[in-house]
Amino acid sequence: MVMSIHWFYYAAPQNFFRLSARLWPWCAGLAGVLAVIGLWLGLVVAPIDAQQGEGYRIIFVHVPASWMSMVVYLAMGFWSVLGLTFKTRLSGMMTQALAPTGAIFAALSLWTGALWGKPMWGTWWVWDARLTSELILFFLYVGFIALTSAIDDVKRAERAGALISIVGCINVPIIYFSVKWWNTLHQGASVSLTQSPSMARLMLWAMLLMALSFWAYTVAIVFYRVRSLILQRERESQWLKRWFDQAQAPKANGI
């Protein structure tokens, strides 16, 4: 028997509101567990790097943050396309919930990159293709947040945000392939789909665990934030009133 998933069922804010309430605590817990194991392996167990000494350990946050800064932007592009084509109410909220987390990851990628660059390259910053395109990604996030906050009409803000999300997606492959297309100071990919990894297995595991932890954290925080946006946008809905009465009644009665 083929089990079908009703994707559009969860496009309705009331259904997603309940789903996200159940999922976010599990994702947050998973992020915590993976982070503890990843940090243990990366900071305590992993051996010294022959070329970069102990300074290479920045990789355990730099690479996951950089990956997530790109993944989150692509997710924003995905939700924006869905929103523009199917006019699903949830799409705009998801795009808006993703943006601050993506901006944080882009900022962390730049910050940890600068802290890695100084001892290894002798400079905090260089106008290299990889660094510059990542900086553009950060500005795209900031631009998205500024643009959507500046427009009062929610629907217009969502359409404008969707446009900037979709157009900005062009920058993601530029970031990823910049180290191949141009002669950059930034090193090539440590992990690639087509080549075996250039790192020791223990270091690779620590990095992948940290990346998975960042993934789980992203899902948790975005699901949590989208619930606030649903409260804000669905204020007139009867389902929300029913949920509110049920959820808040025990608190009002001191239970």
Added chain:
Amino acid sequence: MDMPIFSVHWDSLNDFFAMGGYGLYVWGSFLACALLFLIECVQAKRVWHEELNHLAQAYELDEGIARLREERS
């Protein structure tokens, strides 16, 4: 049985914090991540409670208006 995941790389806690002379850079990176994630979580929780309060106020207002209408009719 050999358990490489429990073989600690460091000789002392001081070595661990010094990170071979890269302590400022390594800890500067990890602490920045922890700090930004913490701020993000606190901010998200604050917004959630704000929205709940706004909702409570809106419903109270609706109920007040409904009561007034009933009294007048």
